[in-house]
Amino acid sequence: xxCPTSIKELINSFKCLPGIGEKSAERFAYHVIDMDKDTVKAxxxxxxxxxxxxxxxPKCNFITENEICDICSDPSRDKETLCVVExxxxxxxxxxxxxxxxxxFVLDKLISPFDKIGPEETxxxxxxxxxxxxxIKEIILAIKPTIEGEATSLYIEKMLxxxxxxxxxxxxxxxxxxxxxxxxxSLTIELAFKDRKKIS
Amino acid sequence: xxCPTSIKELINSFKCLPGIGEKSAERFAYHVIDMDKDTVKAxxxxxxxxxxxxxxxPKCNFITENEICDICSDPSRDKETLCVVExxxxxxxxxxxxxxxxxxFVLDKLISPFDKIGPEETxxxxxxxxxxxxxIKEIILAIKPTIEGEATSLYIEKMLxxxxxxxxxxxxxxxxxxxxxxxxxSLTIELAFKDRKKIS
Numbered sequence: 001x002x003c004p005t006s007i008k009e010l011i012n013s014f015k016c017l018p019g020i021g022e023k024s025a026e027r028f029a030y031h032v033i034d035m036d037k038d039t040v041k042a043x044x045x046x047x048x049x050x051x052x053x054x055x056x057x058p059k060c061n062f063i064t065e066n067e068i069c070d071i072c073s074d075p076s077r078d079k080e081t082l083c084v085v086e087x088x089x090x091x092x093x094x095x096x097x098x099x100x101x102x103x104x105f106v107l108d109k110l111i112s113p114f115d116k117i118g119p120e121e122t123x124x125x126x127x128x129x130x131x132x133x134x135x136i137k138e139i140i141l142a143i144k145p146t147i148e149g150e151a152t153s154l155y156i157e158k159m160l161x162x163x164x165x166x167x168x169x170x171x172x173x174x175x176x177x178x179x180x181x182x183x184x185x186s187l188t189i190e191l192a193f194k195d196r197k198k199i200s
Numbered sequence: 201x202x203c204p205t206s207i208k209e210l211i212n213s214f215k216c217l218p219g220i221g222e223k224s225a226e227r228f229a230y231h232v233i234d235m236d237k238d239t240v241k242a243x244x245x246x247x248x249x250x251x252x253x254x255x256x257x258p259k260c261n262f263i264t265e266n267e268i269c270d271i272c273s274d275p276s277r278d279k280e281t282l283c284v285v286e287x288x289x290x291x292x293x294x295x296x297x298x299x300x301x302x303x304x305f306v307l308d309k310l311i312s313p314f315d316k317i318g319p320e321e322t323x324x325x326x327x328x329x330x331x332x333x334x335x336i337k338e339i340i341l342a343i344k345p346t347i348e349g350e351a352t353s354l355y356i357e358k359m360l361x362x363x364x365x366x367x368x369x370x371x372x373x374x375x376x377x378x379x380x381x382x383x384x385x386s387l388t389i390e391l392a393f394k395d396r397k398k399i400s
Contacts, residue, residue, distance in 0.1 A: 002270065004253070004254060004263055004264060004265045005265065006246065006249040006250045006254060006265060007250060007254065007263065009242070009246040009249065010246040010247060010250045012246075013242060013246045013247075016235065016239060016243065017228045017231060018227060018228070018231050019224075019227075023382070023383070026289070026382075027218060027219075028218070030289060031218050032247060032250050032251065033250060033251075033254050033263060035216065035251070037251055040247050040248065040251040041248065041251075043213035043247055044244040044245070044247040046206065046210040046212075046213045047210060047213075047232060047243055047247070048240065048241065048244045049209065050206045050210045050229065050232050050233060050240075051235070051237055051241075053204070054206060054233050063204055063233065064204060065205065070202065088230065089226070089230060092203055092226075182223070182226070
């Protein structure tokens with residue numbers, strides 16, 4: 001007896017998700033059999049929609065369904081402050097908590113000596129250009145304090161040290177080493193924004 | 201700032217899966233953005249295929265893409281022995297291990313006094329009809345030994361006690377209480393089939 005092909009294919013698809021092994025994928029696939037037909041259709045369409053509609057904002061690299069993301073196109077936000085983050089999850093978390101009202105820049109990739117990712121393979125060049133072109137007055141580095149994060153922050157700091165008219169700060173207070181931004185409690189994130197420390 | 205609608209919808213879809221909460225669903229959805237376009241398309245189609253193609257076999261309630269499942273339509277299998285299981289996952293596990301060569305009957309629902317599921321809400325009537333019509337000589341009850349499983353086994357045993365020409369046995373050796381069949385090691389399952397105990 002062989003498991004029906006369609007089930008096998010769905011198990012393989014679920015196994016593409018992060019942290020999902022054979023047993024969990026099987027459990028999900030068998031669950032789908034008993035799900036409501038409309039729910040499965042919506043699920044199937046949601047997958048395609050995300051892939052077809054979601055683009056990266058050309059200004060800040062955050063996700064959007066439009067040409068420019070909601071944050072970049074919002075005139076009420078502080079245009080002269082730029083918060084540099086590692087990933088889109090950081091932006092979503094900060095926005096949820098409403099702790100910051102400037103613009104963002106998503107690096108996506110950090111400098112990593114171990115993985116042989118140098119500054120030229122990151123978005124840092126684009127970041128420097130953005131700072132130049134948009135007359136940014138303040139940079140907040142909100143990158144998690146891992147080796148890669150620190151290396152990236154230091155590099156950005158060094159590249160900007162000649163610009164005397166820009167304040168650079170780093171979010172600080174209480175962000176523990178090696179923790180993902182998205183799982184931090186709101187107070188820690190709020191304090192980290194409030195107690196940011198000038199570094200140049 | 202609002203998270204793009206298509207992402208929100210995908211997060212909600214992932215949350216329909218068993219054991220998946222907000223954070224895991226978000227993690228999966230963000231992962232989909234960076235997945236290969238063809239992989240996402242295949243995933244989306246796999247969901248629809250499972251929902252559209254998978255049916256329950258009218259004879260044994262196992263899953264199939266055809267009118268009758270592979271096991272029921274296999275002439276090489278022992279037609280006179282019927283293994284009664286709780287769910288399709290049990291069938292798949294037993295088939296993987298190749299410990300049994302008869303037919304199956306999937307109950308799907310067990311009798312549960314606590315959830316007010318009586319025998320009339322289960323497939324037991326259909327099971328009795330199947331036994332009658334197919335001239336079954338041996339029944340193997342392979343239901344896990346929880347309160348619901350035991351209640352169901354006892355009820356089936358009681359319903360069959362007048363049929364003197366049917367051997368009823370229960371898989372036995374070493375199946376620990378409250379464990380899901382699909383996670384058991386092969387030796388335990390093999391021994392349980394081998395050491396099944398006649399109960400009437």
